[in-house]
Amino acid sequence: MSQTPIELKGSSFTLSVVHLHHSQPEVVRQALQDKIDQAPAFLKNAPVVLNVATLSGDVNWKQMQQAVISTGLRIVGVSGCKDENLKRMIARAGLPVLAEGKEQKRSAEPAAVTEPVTPAENLVLKTRVVNTPVRSGQQIYARNADLIITNSVSAGAELVADGNIHIYGMMRGRALAGASGDRDCQIFCTNLSAELVSIAGEYWIMDQIPAEFFGKASRLSLKDGALTIQTLN
Template structure:
């Protein structure tokens, strides 16, 4: 046991970032309520970072903060703020100003434009990105795969949360929460090799653990929506 009353350790968390494109509090409140209604199971009381880089002064920060907080979201930080007066207001509100990684330097303009290549008649299939997690997902971790599928090749502990706008695949013990189709995609599916989840959700339609059919508990299973209801079948 350490002799000091506290200990500082580095860690990392996955947080959703709310990008504000309008400074009107009522517009923001309604837009957030509509988004939360799509997936209330995991957005309720969710911690978020608010990005204000697209907002133009003047901004009534107090009203804007109240609009976001009134939807149940928990603001843990502000990013993208460049206006000094707004920075001061955010600081007085007791919220930290965050930096979302390094900004990319602008590319230099080419001195001479290269001639366009001759047209080629072919069919191009767009690539779909997939987020791949090889390490165990610990309790308290939240992993989000925006606009793509999420694949976890290890165990997911109770209290952990997987969120994807596309499908979710778990090739290990699944004890936490899996929320596929987070942006409203009703075609999304969940695939598990060992299903003991606390919660499964597709496009906001969810089951808690006590709703999982007993014959599928701990088994390999596939979940999807059929006629606006969750269905489950063996994963062959």
């Protein structure tokens, strides 16, 4: 038994980021409700981060926040905020303003000149391999890596990878590739019967998967910003 009443540990969670591109709360509310109606099992009561990079301090934040909450989504933070007035409104509403991983503070002084580093020296490609069945309610996350599943994936299970996802068994759960935003990622599946497939936030629920590919060996990717599917040869 631990000697202290609490313990702080680092962890990783998959959160959807809602990018707000309209300043009218009712327009945002209706657009969110339409998305939730398309995939209620995936989005109902889901925790989300709101990205407000395109909004300014002119927005009525109290109404905007209420519009999002009224759909059932749970706001856990706000990112992309560059407007100081909007930051103050968000802080007064009791929400944390988050800095995304790709954001970097700009220095007033010129950056030091360094020797260029090739991607091969700076990046190690990783792959996570899972050989056991993935059960309902189980989530597997491959951080900064591809994910390979050599067994079946049950309905209600979730696969998340910052890279590609390969499933060599029956796929009945959810697969989310490119979770960190990499739009070049793909999903490869020998038997596609998924509840949901997603690449870099673009997703299809089961009913949107073309019937001729359902239950077949398939390969999904993004083309011109939209999900596309083809036979896996």
